[in-house]
Amino acid sequence: MHAVTSTRERADWARHAEAAISAAGLRAGGARMAVVDLLAAQDCCLSAQEVRDALAALPGATPGMASVYRALDTLTGLHLVHRVDLGGQAAKYEPAHPGGDHHHHAVCGGCGRVLAISDDAVERALHEMADRMAFRVDAHDITLHGRCARCTAP
Amino acid sequence: MHAVTSTRERADWARHAEAAISAAGLRAGGARMAVVDLLAAQDCCLSAQEVRDALAALPGATPGMASVYRALDTLTGLHLVHRVDLGGQAAKYEPAHPGGDHHHHAVCGGCGRVLAISDDAVERALHEMADRMAFRVDAHDITLHGRCARCTAP
DNA sequence: GTTCCTGCAAAATTTTTGCATCAGT
DNA sequence: ACTGATGCAAAAATTTTGCAGGAAC
Numbered sequence: 327m328h329a330v331t332s333t334r335e336r337a338d339w340a341r342h343a344e345a346a347i348s349a350a351g352l353r354a355g356g357a358r359m360a361v362v363d364l365l366a367a368q369d370c371c372l373s374a375q376e377v378r379d380a381l382a383a384l385p386g387a388t389p390g391m392a393s394v395y396r397a398l399d400t401l402t403g404l405h406l407v408h409r410v411d412l413g414g415q416a417a418k419y420e421p422a423h424p425g426g427d428h429h430h431h432a433v434c435g436g437c438g439r440v441l442a443i444s445d446d447a448v449e450r451a452l453h454e455m456a457d458r459m460a461f462r463v464d465a466h467d468i469t470l471h472g473r474c475a476r477c478t479a480p
Numbered sequence: 481m482h483a484v485t486s487t488r489e490r491a492d493w494a495r496h497a498e499a500a501i502s503a504a505g506l507r508a509g510g511a512r513m514a515v516v517d518l519l520a521a522q523d524c525c526l527s528a529q530e531v532r533d534a535l536a537a538l539p540g541a542t543p544g545m546a547s548v549y550r551a552l553d554t555l556t557g558l559h560l561v562h563r564v565d566l567g568g569q570a571a572k573y574e575p576a577h578p579g580g581d582h583h584h585h586a587v588c589g590g591c592g593r594v595l596a597i598s599d600d601a602v603e604r605a606l607h608e609m610a611d612r613m614a615f616r617v618d619a620h621d622i623t624l625h626g627r628c629a630r631c632t633a634p
Numbered sequence: 635g636t637t638c639c640t641g642c643a644a645a646a647t648t649t650t651t652g653c654a655t656c657a658g659t
Numbered sequence: 660a661c662t663g664a665t666g667c668a669a670a671a672a673t674t675t676t677g678c679a680g681g682a683a684c
Contacts, residue, residue, distance in 0.1 A: 353683050355639045374674080390641045395674065411565035411623075415649075416673065432615050441615065451605040452622075460629040461586050461595065467625075469565075470610070472618040507658050509664045528648080544666045549649060551664095569674075570648060 331369060331427050339421045340366035343406045350404055357389035361397040362406075370440050371410045371418035371431070374398060412440060412469055430468035436477025443470065485523060485581050493575045494520035497560045504558060511543035515551040516560075524594050525564045525572035525585070528552060566594060566623055584622035590631030597624065 343362045347354060360381050365372070372380070374394050382388040389397075398419050401407035408422040412433050418440075429444040448468070456463040497516045501508065514535050519526070526534070528548050536542040543551075552573050555561035562576040566587050572594075583598040602622070610617040 351638095353638060355683070357640060375672095391673095392642080392675080393640055396639085399675095409567065411567050413563065413565050413571075417567075432613070432617070434615075435618070443609075443613070443615075445605070445609040448602065448605040448609055451599070451602040455597075455599040455602055456624070459586075459597070461588075461597075461624065462627045462632050463586070463624045464589070464626040465624075467621075467623045468606075469621045469623075470615065470617045471620065473616040475614040478616050505663095507663060509658070511665060545648095546650080546667080547665055553650095 331421075331423065335423055335427060336366045336421075339406075339423055342424060343401065343404075343421075346404050346406055347400075352400065356387065357393035358397045358400065360384075360386075360389055361394060361401070365401075365407065365419065365421045368420065370442060371408075371412075371420035373414075373416040373418050375416060377419070408465075410467065413471070430470070432470040432472065432474070434474040434477050435471060436473050439474060441474060443468075485575075485577065489577055489581060490520045490575075493560075493577055496578060497555065497558075497575075500558050500560055501554075506554065510541065511547035512551045512554065514538075514540075514543055515548060515555070519555075519561065519573065519575045522574065524596060525562075525566075525574035527568075527570040527572050529570060531573070562619075564621065567625065584624070586624040586626065586628070588628040588631050589625060590627050593628060595628065597622075 340362055343366070344354065344359070347358070347362075352358075361377060364377060364380055364384075374391065377398070378389070378391055378394045381394075398407060398409075402409050402419070406422055407419050410418045410420060410431060412418060412431055428449070429442040432441040432443050433439075434441070452466055456466075494516055497520070498508065498513070501512070501516075506512075515531060518531060518534055518538075528545065531552070532543070532545055532548045535548075552561060552563075556563050556573070560576055561573050564572045564574060564585060566572060566585055582603070583596045586595040586597050587593075588595070606620060610620075
């Protein structure tokens with residue numbers, strides 16, 4: 327039930343993102359590609375600040391926060407990145423894998439960790455609900471709040 | 481399927497909130513109670529700024545933003561209020577009705593309106609998933625993004 | 635060479651905190 | 660009266676914007 331993203335999928339996403347950026351008539355700038363490459367290597371979602379910090383830890387020039395935000399905005403606009411609001415102050419971002427790896431998030435109130443979750447039955451019920459609604463559903467997010475196994479003390 | 485909150489439920493919530501505040505050893509201060517009364521009258525969620533603006537439009541003293549935030553924090557801590565992050569910049573808040581009126585949100589990308597939604601099948605699937613998980617689920621949020629009927633132009 | 639991208643700095647937004655004063659119990 | 664709540668102001672945190680210079684195509 328843990329949504330796992332394979333190394334293959336990650337590389338695929340980075341290539342897909344690069345192609346989509348190019349197809350949109352946009353350029354492969356340094357900061358933008360650094361963000362793509364960093365996100366491609368992630369399992370879970372990152373905040374803009376976390377993206378910047380991670381890039382700062384890497385060799386090479388560190389992009390400014392503004393460029394990180396602009397890159398994330400652009401990628402979100404191209405549906406290459408999914409923006410996630412988990413209740414903290416800062417929004418988080420993660421790669422949107424075209425085919426599989428559709429997942430949601432469980433936030434532990436104890437340690438703050440974010441777990442990826444996925445469940446076919448829930449997705450099915452959600453889609454059936456969407457079909458019955460007078461609302462065209464483009465995307466959906468589910469966030470669970472609670473305690474992870476490690477933080478559930480007896 | 482529209483989650484409707486009756487006048488009765490609203491009054492109940494305000495009374496319940498007042499009792500819970502008192503039971504927690506907290507006081508019925510002016511700003512705090514103004515926020516409770518305002519939220520009790522709402523159908524949908526409001527941001528802190530919207531709460532403050534609505535209170536400013538009412539006769540009587542207008543509480544400061546800090547007091548609004550503190551009231552909302554306190555109420556959220558007592559599980560009287562539910563904090564909702566719908567993807568905008570500001571968090572929103574709505575009364576947490578003890579028994580019924582468990583609902584989620586659909587955000588229209590066209591007009592920005594927020595619709596309340598609820599679906600038993602989805603809730604059931606979600607609870608079944610929670611039972612299978614190594615994670616104690618205390619609360620969950622579902623947010624749909626898309627277009628409302630009015631904004632789906634042909 | 636043209637146009638977009640980037641970085642810095644400044645600003646706008648949202649939320650939190652310190653402290654003196656006021657109000658509820 | 661005692662203690663917690665409030666308001667103001669300042670600060671912190673997050674995100675956006677303007678503009679000059681640099682990079683991609």
